Amino acid sequence: MLKLAVMSDLHIGLAARAKDLCPEPPLTPRKHRAKYDAKTNASYRQMFIEFVSRERITADYLVLPGDLTNQARPQEVQLASEFVLQAADALGILHDKIIFAPGNHDVDWSMYDPSDHTGVRWGQRYETIGHANFHFRRIVDQGQGDVLSPPHFIVWDFPDLLAVGYNSASHDSPMPEDGAHHGLADPAHLDAIRAYLASIGPPDGRLRLFLVHHHPLDFAAPIPRTPDFSLMTNAEALLSLLHEGGFDLLIHGHRHHPRFETHSTATYPHLPVLCSGSFSVEIDTEWAGTIDNQFHLVEVTGRAGSENRITGTVTSWSNNRSKGWIPSEESTSGIHHIIPFGSYVMPNELDARLEPFIRQWLTTHDHILWQQVVEEFPDLKHLPLNSAISAFKRMADRLGRKSMYQTLKDLILY
Ligand SMILES: [Mn+2]
Structure with missing residues:
Protein backbone atom coordinates (compact mmCIF):
# COMPACT_ATOMS: atom_id res chain seq x y z
CA MET A 1 0.00 0.00 0.00
CA LEU A 2 1.33 3.38 -1.05
CA LYS A 3 -0.38 6.69 -0.41
CA LEU A 4 0.23 9.85 -2.42
CA ALA A 5 -1.16 13.18 -1.25
CA VAL A 6 -1.66 15.57 -4.17
CA MET A 7 -1.77 19.37 -3.96
CA SER A 8 -1.62 21.20 -7.27
CA ASP A 9 -1.73 24.77 -8.51
CA LEU A 10 -1.40 26.50 -5.15
CA HIS A 11 -0.61 29.77 -6.96
CA ILE A 12 0.84 31.22 -3.76
CA GLY A 13 0.78 34.96 -4.32
CA LEU A 14 -1.96 37.33 -5.41
CA ALA A 15 -3.87 34.64 -7.34
CA ALA A 16 -4.33 32.46 -4.24
CA ARG A 17 -7.73 32.64 -2.62
CA ALA A 18 -6.62 33.41 0.93
CA LYS A 19 -4.56 36.06 2.70
CA ASP A 20 -2.34 33.52 4.38
CA LEU A 21 -1.30 32.14 0.97
CA CYS A 22 -0.26 35.53 -0.22
CA PRO A 23 2.84 37.40 0.92
CA GLU A 24 1.82 40.99 1.53
CA PRO A 25 2.38 42.88 -1.72
CA PRO A 26 4.45 46.06 -1.87
CA LEU A 27 2.48 49.23 -1.14
CA THR A 28 2.41 50.04 -4.86
CA PRO A 29 0.95 49.42 -7.30
CA ARG A 30 -2.43 50.04 -5.77
CA LYS A 31 -4.28 47.36 -7.72
CA HIS A 32 -2.09 44.70 -6.07
CA ARG A 33 -2.85 46.13 -2.65
CA ALA A 34 -6.58 46.06 -3.45
CA LYS A 35 -6.40 42.45 -4.60
CA TYR A 36 -4.63 41.51 -1.37
CA ASP A 37 -7.04 43.43 0.85
CA ALA A 38 -10.05 41.82 -0.88
CA LYS A 39 -9.09 38.38 0.40
CA THR A 40 -11.22 37.60 3.42
CA ASN A 41 -9.90 34.18 4.40
CA ALA A 42 -6.85 34.50 6.65
CA SER A 43 -6.62 30.90 7.84
CA TYR A 44 -6.72 28.63 4.78
CA ARG A 45 -3.49 26.95 5.78
CA GLN A 46 -4.67 26.33 9.34
CA MET A 47 -8.02 25.05 8.03
CA PHE A 48 -6.20 22.46 5.93
CA ILE A 49 -3.96 21.35 8.79
CA GLU A 50 -7.01 20.94 11.05
CA PHE A 51 -8.92 19.05 8.34
CA VAL A 52 -6.06 16.62 7.79
CA SER A 53 -5.71 15.94 11.52
CA ARG A 54 -9.46 15.64 12.07
CA GLU A 55 -9.83 13.11 9.21
CA ARG A 56 -6.57 11.40 10.24
CA ILE A 57 -5.28 11.60 6.67
CA THR A 58 -1.70 10.42 6.27
CA ALA A 59 0.40 9.68 3.20
CA ASP A 60 3.83 8.43 2.16
CA TYR A 61 4.57 11.04 -0.51
CA LEU A 62 3.52 14.60 -1.22
CA VAL A 63 3.11 15.19 -4.96
CA LEU A 64 3.11 18.76 -6.29
CA PRO A 65 2.25 19.08 -10.01
CA GLY A 66 3.32 22.71 -10.39
CA ASP A 67 2.18 26.31 -10.21
CA LEU A 68 3.28 26.32 -6.59
CA THR A 69 3.55 30.09 -6.83
CA ASN A 70 1.90 32.74 -8.93
CA GLN A 71 4.96 34.65 -10.19
CA ALA A 72 7.89 32.91 -8.49
CA ARG A 73 8.66 36.07 -6.50
CA PRO A 74 11.12 35.23 -3.71
CA GLN A 75 8.50 35.92 -1.02
CA GLU A 76 6.04 33.59 -2.81
CA VAL A 77 8.58 30.79 -3.15
CA GLN A 78 9.48 31.19 0.52
CA LEU A 79 5.84 30.95 1.61
CA ALA A 80 5.24 27.98 -0.74
CA SER A 81 8.29 26.23 0.68
CA GLU A 82 7.14 26.81 4.28
CA PHE A 83 3.56 25.73 3.62
CA VAL A 84 4.53 22.61 1.69
CA LEU A 85 6.70 21.49 4.63
CA GLN A 86 3.92 22.33 7.07
CA ALA A 87 1.42 20.28 5.00
CA ALA A 88 3.89 17.38 4.78
CA ASP A 89 4.29 17.41 8.58
CA ALA A 90 0.51 17.36 9.06
CA LEU A 91 0.23 14.40 6.67
CA GLY A 92 3.09 12.51 8.35
CA ILE A 93 5.22 12.73 5.19
CA LEU A 94 9.03 12.89 5.49
CA HIS A 95 10.53 16.00 3.90
CA ASP A 96 12.62 13.95 1.49
CA LYS A 97 9.43 12.38 0.11
CA ILE A 98 8.08 15.58 -1.42
CA ILE A 99 8.31 15.79 -5.23
CA PHE A 100 7.34 18.50 -7.70
CA ALA A 101 7.29 19.46 -11.37
CA PRO A 102 7.34 23.21 -12.08
CA GLY A 103 4.44 24.92 -13.81
CA ASN A 104 4.30 27.92 -16.12
CA HIS A 105 3.79 30.15 -13.04
CA ASP A 106 6.95 28.95 -11.30
CA VAL A 107 9.10 31.02 -13.63
CA ASP A 108 10.53 34.32 -12.36
CA TRP A 109 10.22 36.77 -15.25
CA SER A 110 11.11 39.82 -13.17
CA MET A 111 14.60 39.92 -14.63
CA TYR A 112 13.52 38.97 -18.14
CA ASP A 113 14.88 41.08 -20.94
CA PRO A 114 13.64 40.24 -24.44
CA SER A 115 16.58 42.15 -25.96
CA ASP A 116 19.07 39.79 -24.30
CA HIS A 117 19.84 37.16 -26.90
CA THR A 118 22.82 35.77 -25.03
CA GLY A 119 20.67 33.38 -23.00
CA VAL A 120 21.85 34.83 -19.67
CA ARG A 121 18.50 36.25 -18.51
CA TRP A 122 16.61 33.27 -19.94
CA GLY A 123 18.87 30.97 -17.94
CA GLN A 124 18.04 32.86 -14.74
CA ARG A 125 14.30 32.29 -14.88
CA TYR A 126 14.39 29.33 -12.47
CA GLU A 127 16.90 30.85 -10.05
CA THR A 128 14.22 31.85 -7.56
CA ILE A 129 12.35 28.56 -7.25
CA GLY A 130 15.67 26.72 -7.38
CA HIS A 131 17.36 28.94 -4.77
CA ALA A 132 19.23 27.21 -1.96
CA ASN A 133 17.09 28.99 0.66
CA PHE A 134 13.98 27.04 -0.28
CA HIS A 135 12.96 23.41 -0.04
CA PHE A 136 12.42 23.01 -3.81
CA ARG A 137 16.21 23.11 -4.28
CA ARG A 138 16.57 20.11 -1.96
CA ILE A 139 13.86 18.24 -3.87
CA VAL A 140 15.77 18.78 -7.12
CA ASP A 141 19.11 17.85 -5.54
CA GLN A 142 17.65 14.56 -4.32
CA GLY A 143 16.88 13.35 -7.84
CA GLN A 144 18.97 12.42 -10.85
CA GLY A 145 18.70 15.05 -13.59
CA ASP A 146 17.11 18.46 -13.23
CA VAL A 147 13.60 19.69 -14.06
CA LEU A 148 14.95 23.26 -14.11
CA SER A 149 17.50 22.84 -16.90
CA PRO A 150 17.62 20.87 -20.19
CA PRO A 151 16.48 18.21 -20.85
CA HIS A 152 14.12 19.18 -18.05
CA PHE A 153 13.40 15.85 -16.44
CA ILE A 154 14.32 14.36 -13.10
CA VAL A 155 14.12 10.89 -11.60
CA TRP A 156 13.53 10.20 -7.94
CA ASP A 157 14.52 6.65 -7.16
CA PHE A 158 12.83 5.57 -3.91
CA PRO A 159 12.69 1.98 -2.59
CA ASP A 160 8.95 1.75 -3.33
CA LEU A 161 8.50 4.41 -6.02
CA LEU A 162 10.20 5.43 -9.24
CA ALA A 163 8.97 8.93 -10.03
CA VAL A 164 9.85 10.92 -13.12
CA GLY A 165 9.13 14.66 -13.15
CA TYR A 166 9.06 16.61 -16.42
CA ASN A 167 8.94 20.36 -16.98
CA SER A 168 6.28 20.93 -19.66
CA ALA A 169 6.69 24.72 -19.29
CA SER A 170 10.39 24.94 -20.14
CA HIS A 171 9.67 26.77 -23.43
CA ASP A 172 7.19 29.21 -21.86
CA SER A 173 7.64 32.92 -22.41
CA PRO A 174 6.25 36.09 -20.80
CA MET A 175 5.78 37.75 -24.19
CA PRO A 176 2.11 38.00 -25.21
CA GLU A 177 2.97 37.43 -28.89
CA ASP A 178 4.24 33.95 -27.95
CA GLY A 179 0.67 32.91 -27.26
CA ALA A 180 -1.10 31.15 -24.41
CA HIS A 181 0.83 29.27 -21.76
CA HIS A 182 0.38 25.87 -23.32
CA GLY A 183 2.48 22.89 -22.36
CA LEU A 184 5.02 21.19 -24.57
CA ALA A 185 6.33 17.64 -24.66
CA ASP A 186 9.56 18.58 -26.46
CA PRO A 187 10.72 15.73 -28.75
CA ALA A 188 14.36 16.23 -27.71
CA HIS A 189 13.38 15.92 -24.03
CA LEU A 190 11.29 12.81 -24.74
CA ASP A 191 14.29 11.23 -26.47
CA ALA A 192 16.38 11.90 -23.38
CA ILE A 193 13.73 10.36 -21.11
CA ARG A 194 13.43 7.35 -23.43
CA ALA A 195 17.21 6.83 -23.33
CA TYR A 196 17.17 7.03 -19.53
CA LEU A 197 14.34 4.49 -19.29
CA ALA A 198 16.18 2.13 -21.64
CA SER A 199 19.21 2.36 -19.36
CA ILE A 200 17.32 1.26 -16.24
CA GLY A 201 15.47 -1.64 -17.85
CA PRO A 202 11.87 -2.80 -17.51
CA PRO A 203 9.61 -2.00 -14.53
CA ASP A 204 10.61 -3.86 -11.38
CA GLY A 205 7.27 -3.89 -9.54
CA ARG A 206 7.73 -0.50 -7.87
CA LEU A 207 5.10 2.11 -8.64
CA ARG A 208 6.14 4.12 -11.72
CA LEU A 209 4.76 7.62 -11.49
CA PHE A 210 5.05 10.38 -14.09
CA LEU A 211 4.57 13.92 -12.84
CA VAL A 212 4.06 16.90 -15.13
CA HIS A 213 2.28 20.25 -14.99
CA HIS A 214 0.24 20.59 -18.21
CA HIS A 215 -2.65 18.36 -19.23
CA PRO A 216 -2.02 15.95 -22.10
CA LEU A 217 -5.70 15.22 -22.75
CA ASP A 218 -8.34 17.55 -24.14
CA PHE A 219 -10.95 17.00 -21.43
CA ALA A 220 -14.57 17.89 -22.12
CA ALA A 221 -16.44 20.71 -20.34
CA PRO A 222 -16.86 23.02 -18.56
CA ILE A 223 -16.75 25.53 -21.43
CA PRO A 224 -17.56 23.21 -24.33
CA ARG A 225 -17.32 25.68 -27.21
CA THR A 226 -14.07 27.35 -26.15
CA PRO A 227 -10.85 25.86 -27.51
CA ASP A 228 -8.34 24.90 -24.84
CA PHE A 229 -5.14 26.72 -25.85
CA SER A 230 -3.28 25.58 -22.75
CA LEU A 231 -3.13 21.86 -23.62
CA MET A 232 0.21 20.11 -23.89
CA THR A 233 1.47 20.14 -27.47
CA ASN A 234 2.84 16.80 -28.73
CA ALA A 235 1.05 15.07 -25.83
CA GLU A 236 0.40 11.84 -27.71
CA ALA A 237 4.15 11.31 -27.99
CA LEU A 238 4.48 11.71 -24.24
CA LEU A 239 1.62 9.26 -23.60
CA SER A 240 3.24 6.71 -25.94
CA LEU A 241 6.47 7.09 -24.03
CA LEU A 242 4.66 6.46 -20.74
CA HIS A 243 3.03 3.39 -22.23
CA GLU A 244 6.37 2.08 -23.53
CA GLY A 245 8.08 2.81 -20.23
CA GLY A 246 5.48 0.89 -18.22
CA PHE A 247 4.29 3.87 -16.17
CA ASP A 248 1.45 3.08 -13.78
CA LEU A 249 0.09 6.54 -13.13
CA LEU A 250 0.21 10.10 -14.50
CA ILE A 251 -0.46 13.07 -12.24
CA HIS A 252 -0.71 16.58 -13.66
CA GLY A 253 -2.05 20.02 -12.82
CA HIS A 254 -2.56 23.28 -14.76
CA ARG A 255 -6.20 22.70 -15.56
CA HIS A 256 -8.03 23.89 -12.46
CA HIS A 257 -10.98 21.60 -13.14
CA PRO A 258 -10.25 18.18 -11.55
CA ARG A 259 -10.66 14.88 -13.35
CA PHE A 260 -9.67 11.25 -12.96
CA GLU A 261 -9.89 8.92 -15.95
CA THR A 262 -8.07 5.89 -17.27
CA HIS A 263 -6.48 6.62 -20.63
CA SER A 264 -6.15 4.03 -23.36
CA THR A 265 -4.50 3.63 -26.71
CA ALA A 266 -4.76 0.71 -29.11
CA THR A 267 -1.48 -0.78 -27.97
CA TYR A 268 -1.69 -0.12 -24.28
CA PRO A 269 -5.05 -0.01 -22.59
CA HIS A 270 -4.75 1.38 -19.08
CA LEU A 271 -3.04 4.50 -17.78
CA PRO A 272 -4.83 6.18 -14.87
CA VAL A 273 -4.53 9.98 -15.21
CA LEU A 274 -5.25 12.35 -12.33
CA CYS A 275 -5.88 15.95 -13.35
CA SER A 276 -5.49 17.49 -9.94
CA GLY A 277 -7.43 20.74 -10.22
CA SER A 278 -6.21 23.47 -7.93
CA PHE A 279 -5.58 23.42 -4.19
CA SER A 280 -5.93 27.11 -3.59
CA VAL A 281 -6.17 29.33 -6.67
CA GLU A 282 -8.98 31.87 -6.74
CA ILE A 283 -11.06 29.89 -9.24
CA ASP A 284 -11.79 31.74 -12.45
CA THR A 285 -15.33 30.63 -13.25
CA GLU A 286 -14.99 31.70 -16.87
CA TRP A 287 -12.49 28.88 -17.44
CA ALA A 288 -13.29 26.41 -14.69
CA GLY A 289 -17.06 26.64 -14.23
CA THR A 290 -18.44 26.48 -10.73
CA ILE A 291 -16.01 24.15 -9.02
CA ASP A 292 -14.06 24.24 -5.80
CA ASN A 293 -10.42 23.81 -4.79
CA GLN A 294 -9.25 20.24 -4.33
CA PHE A 295 -7.07 17.96 -2.28
CA HIS A 296 -6.54 14.32 -3.33
CA LEU A 297 -5.25 11.13 -1.80
CA VAL A 298 -4.22 8.38 -4.22
CA GLU A 299 -4.03 5.01 -2.51
CA VAL A 300 -2.34 2.25 -4.46
CA THR A 301 -3.35 -1.06 -2.91
CA GLY A 302 -1.66 -3.60 -5.16
CA ARG A 303 -1.59 -5.03 -8.67
CA ALA A 304 -4.09 -7.21 -10.50
CA GLY A 305 -4.98 -8.82 -13.81
CA SER A 306 -2.83 -10.34 -16.52
CA GLU A 307 -1.17 -6.96 -17.18
CA ASN A 308 -0.33 -6.43 -13.51
CA ARG A 309 -1.92 -2.98 -13.47
CA ILE A 310 -2.08 -1.06 -10.20
CA THR A 311 -5.31 -1.07 -8.21
CA GLY A 312 -6.51 1.46 -5.68
CA THR A 313 -8.66 4.52 -5.14
CA VAL A 314 -8.50 8.26 -5.58
CA THR A 315 -10.24 10.15 -2.76
CA SER A 316 -10.92 13.86 -3.27
CA TRP A 317 -12.04 16.65 -0.99
CA SER A 318 -13.21 20.14 -1.98
CA ASN A 319 -12.93 23.39 -0.14
CA ASN A 320 -16.40 24.83 0.04
CA ARG A 321 -16.58 28.51 0.95
CA SER A 322 -19.10 27.99 3.73
CA LYS A 323 -18.39 24.41 4.86
CA GLY A 324 -14.60 24.17 4.53
CA TRP A 325 -13.06 20.85 3.39
CA ILE A 326 -15.81 18.38 2.46
CA PRO A 327 -16.00 15.21 0.35
CA SER A 328 -16.02 16.18 -3.36
CA GLU A 329 -19.16 15.65 -5.42
CA GLU A 330 -19.06 15.43 -9.19
CA SER A 331 -21.97 17.84 -9.64
CA THR A 332 -20.35 20.68 -7.70
CA SER A 333 -16.62 19.95 -7.70
CA GLY A 334 -16.14 18.08 -10.96
CA ILE A 335 -14.91 14.85 -9.40
CA HIS A 336 -16.47 12.06 -7.33
CA HIS A 337 -15.36 11.70 -3.69
CA ILE A 338 -14.02 8.17 -4.13
CA ILE A 339 -13.04 6.66 -7.48
CA PRO A 340 -11.63 3.14 -7.60
CA PHE A 341 -9.27 2.13 -10.42
CA GLY A 342 -7.54 -1.02 -11.59
CA SER A 343 -10.29 -3.42 -12.81
CA TYR A 344 -11.04 -2.83 -16.44
CA VAL A 345 -13.96 -4.90 -17.74
CA MET A 346 -15.62 -4.17 -21.08
MN1 LIG B 1 -0.40 26.41 -14.99
Missing part, protein backbone atom coordinates in the same frame (compact mmCIF):
# COMPACT_ATOMS: atom_id res chain seq x y z
CA PRO A 347 -19.40 -3.55 -20.89
CA ASN A 348 -20.60 -6.76 -22.58
CA GLU A 349 -18.43 -8.94 -20.38
CA LEU A 350 -19.53 -7.02 -17.30
CA ASP A 351 -23.23 -7.30 -18.17
CA ALA A 352 -22.91 -11.03 -18.83
CA ARG A 353 -21.48 -11.51 -15.34
CA LEU A 354 -23.86 -9.20 -13.52
CA GLU A 355 -27.22 -10.00 -15.09
CA PRO A 356 -27.82 -13.56 -13.79
CA PHE A 357 -26.66 -12.59 -10.31
CA ILE A 358 -28.77 -9.42 -10.10
CA ARG A 359 -31.89 -11.13 -11.54
CA GLN A 360 -31.57 -13.84 -8.91
CA TRP A 361 -30.91 -11.31 -6.10
CA LEU A 362 -34.00 -9.27 -6.99
CA THR A 363 -36.30 -12.29 -6.62
CA THR A 364 -35.77 -12.01 -2.85
CA HIS A 365 -34.80 -8.30 -2.38
CA ASP A 366 -36.28 -5.03 -3.63
CA HIS A 367 -32.92 -3.38 -4.27
CA ILE A 368 -29.22 -4.06 -4.57
CA LEU A 369 -26.28 -1.85 -3.68
CA TRP A 370 -23.10 -1.82 -5.81
CA GLN A 371 -21.23 -2.87 -2.67
CA GLN A 372 -23.28 -6.07 -2.60
CA VAL A 373 -22.24 -6.75 -6.20
CA VAL A 374 -18.62 -6.29 -5.14
CA GLU A 375 -19.06 -8.82 -2.33
CA GLU A 376 -20.10 -11.37 -4.95
CA PHE A 377 -17.41 -10.35 -7.49
CA PRO A 378 -14.41 -9.10 -5.46
CA ASP A 379 -12.39 -8.16 -8.58
CA LEU A 380 -14.96 -5.45 -9.34
CA LYS A 381 -13.91 -3.59 -6.20
CA HIS A 382 -11.54 -1.58 -8.40
CA LEU A 383 -13.95 -0.96 -11.27
CA PRO A 384 -13.96 2.81 -11.91
CA LEU A 385 -17.08 4.44 -10.47
CA ASN A 386 -18.38 5.72 -13.81
CA SER A 387 -18.19 2.15 -15.20
CA ALA A 388 -20.19 0.88 -12.22
CA ILE A 389 -22.74 3.68 -12.59
CA SER A 390 -23.27 2.88 -16.28
CA ALA A 391 -23.44 -0.87 -15.60
CA PHE A 392 -26.25 -0.31 -13.08
CA LYS A 393 -28.00 2.03 -15.52
CA ARG A 394 -27.86 -0.53 -18.36
CA MET A 395 -29.06 -3.27 -15.98
CA ALA A 396 -31.89 -1.08 -14.66
CA ASP A 397 -33.07 -0.35 -18.23
CA ARG A 398 -32.97 -4.04 -19.08
CA LEU A 399 -34.86 -5.11 -15.93
CA GLY A 400 -37.36 -2.24 -15.88
CA ARG A 401 -35.84 -0.85 -12.70
CA LYS A 402 -34.13 2.37 -11.68
CA SER A 403 -30.67 3.22 -10.47
CA MET A 404 -29.18 6.19 -8.69
CA TYR A 405 -26.04 7.23 -6.90
CA GLN A 406 -24.71 9.95 -4.68
CA THR A 407 -21.43 8.35 -3.77
CA LEU A 408 -19.81 5.01 -4.40
CA LYS A 409 -21.34 3.78 -1.14
CA ASP A 410 -24.89 4.70 -2.19
CA LEU A 411 -24.88 3.39 -5.78
CA ILE A 412 -28.15 1.46 -5.91
CA LEU A 413 -30.42 -0.43 -8.34
CA TYR A 414 -34.03 -0.69 -7.17
